[in-house]
Amino acid sequence: VLCALNFYGQGSYQKGVGVDSKLSIAQPTVSIILKEVTTAINERLLRRWIRFPTTPQEIQEIVQRNYNKTRIPGLVGFVDGTNVTIKIPAINEGLYVNRKGYHAQHVQIICDSNLNILNIIARYPGSSHNSFVWRTSYVRHLLRTQYETGNHCWIFGNSY
Numbered sequence: 001v002l003c004a005l006n007f008y009g010q011g012s013y014q015k016g017v018g019v020d021s022k023l024s025i026a027q028p029t030v031s032i033i034l035k036e037v038t039t040a041i042n043e044r045l046l047r048r049w050i051r052f053p054t055t056p057q058e059i060q061e062i063v064q065r066n067y068n069k070t071r072i073p074g075l076v077g078f079v080d081g082t083n084v085t086i087k088i089p090a091i092n093e094g095l096y097v098n099r100k101g102y103h104a105q106h107v108q109i110i111c112d113s114n115l116n117i118l119n120i121i122a123r124y125p126g127s128s129h130n131s132f133v134w135r136t137s138y139v140r141h142l143l144r145t146q147y148e149t150g151n152h153c154w155i156f157g158n159s160y
Helices: 002-010 027-049 056-070 130-135 138-148
Strands: 075-085 104-111 117-125 154-157
Touching: 002 027, 056 075, 075 117, 075 130, 104 130, 117 130, 138 154
Parallel strands: 075 154
Antiparallel strands: 075 104, 104 117
């Protein structure tokens, strides 16, 4: 677990976490550890702590909480996209070059007014625009359905 946390914190290559660090773990072992710990986080923690409300009642609870803090009616949360620098991929390399010219993974995050993360999408390459990721998101479709059935609520974003 320490090996994986070290890697996540550095955002660097695996070699720097293993042989070149105080952990003294070979790179192939680091790779195995990262896969196991990341899978465990995704399966056991991610869905427990990062979850967008899906029922009208859950949405209204968040809307009320956000209203109490911001005085903005109907506010579910805030959305933005960012690019996380990655190693040059071997496949479809050009898709990962973002508008600033470096290789990246596009990540969209939605949070509430308490900065609790409600949703993360990290499956698109760096060349993807914020609006594309938003248009294809489950949350957008869910909120549109809520709106069409009379539950008028929204997400604030900067360039969607």
